Amino acid sequence: MFIKYNDGWIEVITGPMFAGKTAEIIKRAESLIYANKNFLVFKPNADTRWEKEFISSRNGKKIESITIENIEDSLKYINKKTKAVIFDEIQFFDGNVIDTLQKIAFDRIRVIVAGLDMDFLMRPFKPMPEILSISEFVTKLTAICFKCGKAASFSKRIQGSKSKTIEIGDNSYEARCRKCFKI
Numbered sequence: 277m278f279i280k281y282n283d284g285w286i287e288v289i290t291g292p293m294f295a296g297k298t299a300e301i302i303k304r305a306e307s308l309i310y311a312n313k314n315f316l317v318f319k320p321n322a323d324t325r326w327e328k329e330f331i332s333s334r335n336g337k338k339i340e341s342i343t344i345e346n347i348e349d350s351l352k353y354i355n356k357k358t359k360a361v362i363f364d365e366i367q368f369f370d371g372n373v374i375d376t377l378q379k380i381a382f383d384r385i386r387v388i389v390a391g392l393d394m395d396f397l398m399r400p401f402k403p404m405p406e407i408l409s410i411s412e413f414v415t416k417l418t419a420i421c422f423k424c425g426k427a428a429s430f431s432k433r434i435q436g437s438k439s440k441t442i443e444i445g446d447n448s449y450e451a452r453c454r455k456c457f458k459i
């Protein structure tokens with residue numbers, strides 16, 4: 277049976293590092309371009325991995341983005357033509373993430389959110405647990421375990437400080453399966 281959805285919902289792309297979350301966002305953004313839908317892409321200021329005005333996947337594709345610190349600043353860019361709003365690296369935004377996502381979705385705009393579900397100690401990474409609860413659709417991606425080559429759902433820190441929750445920079449982390457996480 278084909279069920280049609282009303283406009284305005286929240287869809288989530290989550291999983292560990294190296295799972296292709298940004299590539300999945302870019303794929304969805306490309307569909308919006310083909311469908312001629314107006315959309316906005318936001319990334320947090322803390323994400324200093326790539327050029328400022330783009331989100332880039334590891335396979336080299338990129339989409340224009342707007343860098344903001346506080347998620348509520350995204351509301352200033354949304355207008356009547358906006359059909360979708362995309363947030364990458366949601367765990368690094370300041371402000372009230374849940375209320376802002378809800379507001380946008382209730383305004384009948386499609387919200388696409390990507391981010392980590394756990395930190396490097398396998399702890400749920402706020403605000404992703406709450407976002408998963410309030411969203412209509414969830415895609416949980418896996419990476420390839422750096423140790424055994426099987427599906428990996430966890431990000432393990434292999435170097436760096438123990439005080440920060442997550443560090444920017446891919447060299448400090450590996451994707452690991454549950455079995456290899458403990459090694």
Ligand SMILES: [Zn+2]
Nearest residue numbers: 421424453456
């Ligand atoms: Zn493994």
